[in-house]
Amino acid sequence: DALPILNKLFSTVNSAGVQLEQTDIVKANLLNLIDEKVKYGKIWEACENMNNFFERNVRLSFPSTDWNIVDFKKYYEFDGSIFRYESTNKNGINSDDTLIIIEDVNMNDISDYQHPTKNILGEKDRKSEEIYCRSIINFGQLLIHTYRLHLYIEGKEDFEGTFHVNRLIEIFNSLEARKDPNEIKRFFQLLWKVRYLFDKYVIKWITDIDNKTESLELVNFNKNDKGYYSRTKYAKSNSSMLQSVLYFTGDYLRQYWLTTYLGYLLKNHSDSDATNEIHLIKLEEFDNQFSLNDKLTDKDLSYLLLDKEATVDKTINIRTYLELNKGTAFKHYWFQKLEYILWKNWDSTINTQEYNNYRITSRNSVEHIYPQNPENQIQHPQIEDEYLHSFGNLVLLSVAQNSEYSNKSFRVKKSMFRDRRETYDTLKSYYIFQNDNWNKIEIIKHLETMISKIEEHYDAK
Incomplete structure (x- = not known):
């Protein structure tokens, strides 16, 4: 029973020496209810490291992919025929057999949540001119935003209670309790889409190697002749400036505007640039609606605004x-x-x-x-x-x-x-x-x- 461990994160170490967090437990619980565990586990894994670009994560999680024929900019939806992985580990054992389940965890070895440290994968394979990034949210926060979008798409009410990563297991209990394998797979597929959109359309901290400073930027990326992707910062734009306002003035642990904006982008991104004027106009509209209402909570308002027909009273x-x-x-x-x-x-x-x-x-x-x-x-x-x-x-x-x-x-x-x-x-x-x-x-x-x-x-x- 997971109830005694709500609002806690796991720092117990399993036999493979992997540190467990609430995100790991949610992942194990969901995979336990579906087939194709390795495939969906890989999708999750590709979304997990928020301090690396999504394409780099996918390259690590799906190493058998022929990157010479893939234009990652077009893969907003996961395509299993394109993104390939090895389904067995080094010992020849099917990876499905090594998945952690919640019963394996030592419940006495639970510690409070620690903010993830910057962990850049594949460092030795980077070119010196590559851009380094740090996310404005952690993976637990992305999961909660994605789950809210999933609930809306499925025609369900928003989850009850506070939006907090320390409640992650509790928040996902309802999805597990429904025990619907197809719904769980839809959530994993949505997670891929949301992570893709987040990387493309949302500001991130970018490091300036020369003067050792960070700034909030929107980033564009293009494929080079070796099948790798180079990234460039967009020039400062209305879009990056407004997102910076929202980031610095919003609830740091929640960033509710992301639920609404990512929900809009799911339907309307049109593969356009991050600085697209139509997207900016919509983000300005959301921001204005948030700022003129003090009767609804930001959580309620962010979910309500997923409905494009929603009307919000101006109470300020x-x-x-x-x-x-x-x-x-x-x-x-x-x-x-x-x-x-x-x-x-x-x-x-x-x-x-x-x-x-x-x-x-x-x-x-x-x-x-x-x-x-x-x-x-x-x-x-x-x-x-x-x-x-x-x-x-x-x-x-x-x-x-x-x-x-x-x-x-x-x-x-x-x-x-x-x-x-x-x-x-x-x-x-x-x-x-x-x-x-x-x-x-x-x-x-x-x-x-x-x-x-x-x-x-x-x-x-």
Whole structure:
């Protein structure tokens, strides 16, 4: 009985020295209910390593495939006649006989979940110019997103309870309990599709080998004359910027927007590029619907929006909210969303290096441009809270940037902003520091300008 081990992950080691996690137990339980265990086990295996590109995983899991005749970009659906594997292990024993079943696990050797470490397969076979990636979610999270899509496609309700990888076994209990081999196979086939779409259309952390930094990118890949695939980063795009906003402002452990967006792509990807304008428009639409409703949970909303006919009530008025004087209590989402809107609608005549280098990054500290406790009280006499804590007087920065600015005067902050040569702190800051002075009048003007830009974005949908 798996119930005593819910919300735990396995770190027991089986006789082969393989560390077991909840994903392994779910895999074993599902394979136990179907035939063609090796084939479906290989499909799972190919999807499993999230810190490697899907095509590389497939190459390792299906080594007998003739890659010279395969254009992987066309294999959104698994084709068993194309992707080949050896069905016996080195000892000549059929791999089906070596599958782990839940009864084999020592229930006393269970430990809490550990985040998977970066594990790049086939390292020695890589070319030096190859791109390295790190996923924005782990495999357990991908399984849950896929299972939600599976439930929707099968005409069933979303699973009950919280979306959390520590509940993985419990979440999949219902699929196991139905004991329908064909349904389980459909889930495995869907997992392949979802992993394919995730790799093609969703941002991932890409390492810059030269300066040892990571950035969120959409990646394109093309086949070379040796049957291998080279990858290139797309130029910064509205698509990658909006996905960055969603990643940094969403629930880190869940990323609910992925359920909705991947569900849309399952039906509508049309094999188009990741930066396709039609896909961007749809993602903007989903994002707007999420941001204007505070009555439904993000979990409920993400499942509801899988239905293209669904209507979502707008329970948040942007202007009413942003005209409050909430100070540090403003949701960080609205700062990051504004950055996206400003980036997308940037005046092309302002072609600065700082703008070209700009990225949406993790920011968690709200800074008051007109200082709360000014160092120079002659330049900055105390002003009323409605101006001091207005959205018009605030920017969202990194903690380090915020501490640098501290309670310095507007002119000092402006000078510091202009001295940064690499990129702008924020695009909102750029607009603020176009002013020569900063007082109640400028704060109100800036607030109105920013709210109008946000409203224009929403009204365009």
